Each structure stands twice: as structure tokens, then as C-alpha cells.
Amino acid sequence: MAGHSKFANIKHRKGAQDKKRSALFSKLSREITVAAKMGLPDPDMNPRLRLAVNTALKQSMPKDNIKKAIDKASASEGEDYEEIRYEGYGPNGVALIIEALSDNRNRTATSVRTILSKNGGNLGSSGAVAHSFDRLGLIEYKADGLSEEKVLEAAMEAGADDIQSDEETHSIWTEADQLHEVASALEKTLGEPETAKLAWRPHMETEVEGKDADQLVRLIEALEDDDDVQTVWGNYTFSDAELERLGQAD
Template sequence: MAGHSKFKNIMHRKGAQDKKRSAMFSKLSREITVAAKMGMPDPDMNPRLRLAVNAAKAQSMPKDNIQRAIDKATKGEGENYEEVRYEGYGPQGVAIIVEALTDNRNRTATNVRTAFAKNGGNLGASGAVSHGFDRMGLITYPAAAGDAEKIFEAALEAGAEDVSSDEDEHEIWTAMDALHEVAKALEEVLGPADSAKLAWRPQTTIEVDEGSAGTLMKLIDTLEDDDDVQTVWGNYEVSDEVMAKLG
């Protein structure tokens, strides 16, 4: 499918974040608490919470940490977070969507705006770039879950809309409102996914050259390092050759 590789480039930050497990666990805990507050504190009765818990487990987050995050919601403890989305442009006109959970909109907006400004981009108004993306469900499995044919058949049976596989992982795309049902059906066949979340899938992509790629990666790193930022999506593609030079 067109523009597939940019998601691997987007998520290549996972390797860097593995070195910052405390920060990663904090973001996962925040999502669990918010999900539990918005619905039932039981993952079996709350689809969003179930996805959040599964995502935490996929990152080897301790069970005690997961339960504490749920308990915060049931006991009314902790901050009240709200979901905020920021949109802007990076180097070479790359469209970027930033999703955050924050208890202080002014702080988060300032940090995001500064990250764009210092790394070759600029923050736009709400809706500036999201019209160029489709809101969909994205479920990922490691390559070890099975070969491409097995995953494709399982995804088709579960009601998915698109599948893409490479040597590292399988990406399964669903309609936004079918994410929970498809994820549950796949889990029964393939086991827990590495991740299952709502995603922004670009309708077209931009090939980023070597001169801009380093600055773009720094912008994404800076955004993802912010405690309030949960996910960063973009419509860029970076070739394997350029990525290798970036290290």
C-alpha cells in the first residue's frame, strides 16, 4: 500500500524509547487511567481500557503498575487529563499530528510549539493537516506471529480492511469503529497484539531527503520526549539508505 514504510519510520522511535522505560511506562499508565475513568474499570467491559492494558503488557509493564493506574481512576486519584490534538508542519512540508493527554493545556501547547519552531517546523491551527489523513484502527503483530498468508487470512476473517507484512512485523488496518472487535477476534487466533490503537493514516506521503531527515527525526524525538505527548504521526517516508546514514 502507498506510504507504508513511513509508519515503520514513525515507530522506529520505539527503540529509543525502550531506553527510557520509566517515561514510557508513565505514558502507558496515563492512558490506562484515562481509559478507566471514561468507562468501566474492568478491561473486559471497557474496550479502550482493554487496548491500553494490552499495550502495556506488550511493553512488559509490571502487573502492579497496571493495577495502580486502574486504581487511580476508581479511587478518583491523580490529575484529570484531557485529550488534545496538535497539527503542524515539519521540514520539507511534512504534515505532523501530535496527540497528547494533559492536565495543563498551556504548558503542553507551549512545549509542542517550541519543538516545532526549534526543529524546522511550525505549529498550525486545528485541522491544518488532519484532512490529509484517514482516522483508522491499527493493530500490529511481530513477524513471529506467523507468515504473511496466515496473518492475512486471520485479518480477513476478523473483518480487517488492509494488511501489510514485512520481515519485522504485520500491520493490520481496520475501520475506526471496528478496531475493538477486530482486535478481539485476532487475539483469539493469534494471541495478544503488540499494539492496537486508533491511528492517522496519510492519504499521500512525502519522500524526505537526507538533508531534512535528520531535522525531522529530531523534531519527532523532541515531541515524543515530552511527558504529555502520547503519539506522533506523519505523512513522511524516509528511504532505508537515508535511515542507515542517520544511524
């Protein structure tokens, strides 16, 4: 989804992930444990766990940490996390879907609501914005060394539904229940993807600029800093000029 990808690029340029690696590993560990508890503790037999482990490896998470997270699930240790989805709005009416893993629903709801209200947003009811998105599988490859034509051909052969390419990323979309199958087929042709995950793709995008863009970035950063929040999706997009400005901002 364009908005999420562009925000990830902003974070990369600002070095936010390097500064918050410990928090990132904590979120990845939580996802691995939940995935392992929901199925078999073997990534080869559990598509969700395989995606979680691959994501962790891409973020340079130590293999020992990954093993501990899987073992934690196998031993039925630790908290029982619940998957929760919040829907709301940001500056300029941007629609947001906030995915969380929490062991305390009341705590997480209060935190999400507070972050939204302090940063120009508000929490909506269940279903308030989800109807404006499609739940799909998203597989991403770095554009370096891979032409759009080669990726398009491989995606069509793998059974993907759509592909979007820009200077940095090839984004391949598929039906949610086909994500693992398509990702495995693409891996044989194009190599291991940068990411493969379930995503929310908006039907239409809202371009955000100026003060609204600054406030939106602060809002999403604050949400992603919350321990319980795993992913934030939105229907926002930035112009190239705005993206460059945001990437240079402190």
C-alpha cells in the same frame, strides 16, 4: 502508518526506549488512568482500557503499576487529563498530528509550539492536516513466524479492511469503531497482537532524506520526550538506505 512504524524501528535500533523506560511508563499510566475514568475500570468491559493495558504489558510495565493506574481512576485521584490534538508541519513540509493528554492546555500548547519551531517545524490550526489522514484502527503483528498469506486470510475473516506487510511487521487496518472486535477475532487465530490502537493513516506519503530526515527525527524525538505528548503521527517515509543510515546514527 508507515512513517510512525519506521520511526519506531529507528528508536528500537538506537535503544531509545530502554533509556527512557521511566518516562514511557508515565505515559502509559496516564493513558490507563484516562481510559479507566472514561469507562468501566474493567479491561474486559472497556475496550480502550484493554488496549492500554495490553500496550503496557507489551512494554514490560509491572502489573502493580498497571493496577495502581486503574485504582487511581476508580478513586478519582490525581489530575483530570484532557485529550488534545495538535496539527502542524515538520521539515520538508511533512504533516504531523500530535496527540496529547494534558492537565494544562496552555502549558502543552506552548511546549509543542516551541519544540516545532526549534526543529524546523511550525504549529498549524485545527484541521490543517487532519483532512490528509484517515482515523483508523491499527493492529500489528511481528513478521517472525507469520506468513503474509496466513495474516491476510485471518484479517479477511476478522473483517479487516487492509493489510500491509514488510520484513518486520504485519499491519492490519480496520474501521476505528471495529478495532476491538477485529483485534479480538485476530487474537483467536493469530495470538495476541504486538499492538492494537487507533491510528492516523496518511492518504499520501512524503519521502524524507538527508538533513531533512535528521531534523525530522530530532523533532519527533523532542515531541515524544514531552511529558504530555502521547503519540506523534506523520505522513513521512524513508527509503531503506535512509532508514539504515538513521538507525546507525548517534
